[in-house]
Amino acid sequence: MPLEALVFYLLAALTIGSALIVAGSHNLVYSAFALLGTFMGVAGLYALLAADFVAVIQVMLYIGGILVLILFAVMLTHRIADVEVSNRTVGRIPAALILGVVGTVMGVCIEAAEWVQHAEPVVEPTTLGIGEAFLGPYILPFELASVVLLVALIGAVVVSRKELRGPMVDG
Amino acid sequence: MDGLLLDIGLRHFLFVSLAVFVLGLYCVLTRKNAIGILLGVELILNSANINYIAFSHFSSGNYDGQVFAIFVIMLAAAEAVIGLAIVLGIYQNFSSIDIEAVDSLQG
Secondary structure (H helix, E strand, C coil), X not given: CCHHHHXXXXXXXXXXXXXXXXXXXXXXXXXXXXXXXXHHHHHHHHHHCCCXXXXXXXXXXXXXXXXHHHHHHHHHHCCCXXXXXXXXXXXXXXXXXXXXHHHHHHHHHHHHCCCCCCCCCCCCCCHHHHHHHHHCCCHHHHHHHHHHHHHHHHHHHHHHCCCCCCCCCCC | CHHHHHXXXXXXXXXXXXXXXXXXXXXXXXXXXXXXXXXXXXXXXXXXXXXXXXXXXXXXXXXXXXXXXXXXXXXHHHHHHXXXXXHHHHHHXXXXXXXXXXXXXXX
């Protein structure tokens, strides 16, 4: 078996297996930790697709940022005592039926469509090209992104702080 | 058949992405826990990103797909911050993050 195929199937198994735990586990803590496997697998797939910069960003932002944030929220909100039923689900069978249909249709489309493909996929360091794209054609969305992040930062503080009602307490 | 399975191409990545997307949508549809729903949203965003990078690698050959993937990751970070802040706010008010407990606006 060629090395590329071996690596691909290992990463795909890691990604989909962890995603199964995320979607199916009865314990919210297990779901949150299984997300780590999905993010790592997806980062590996990015590296396999020669997207080195995005793979590193995935590890730094998703695993270092978002996942830690989610774990904090899990620890802060859910009572450790009733951990067994922390992640209840409703309507499993209708959802599975609908998604079976949706997944089958999309799978048939993926199989049937004639995708445009380059004969020779590009494999080269991507940092320079991405940097030039950000400071060239994508300069406006890039600057807007910083505003969005600032708004999200302030918004999160405003939403999650404790509301102080009534007369101001001195001191 | 062997060549089809071993020669990794665009379709293989699209199928992985499809599986992650369906699982994420299942998570969003069936969870009663607000954080569980946010986990499903993260799965869906990751599946979209796999598609962006795969098409960038196999089809377009330029960096547009990777740039969009970075924007998606950035917006996912903002979404997670705001979503979890709202969840914590709900928890302070209702002592629960079960989405069926939050029905104050239901007439």
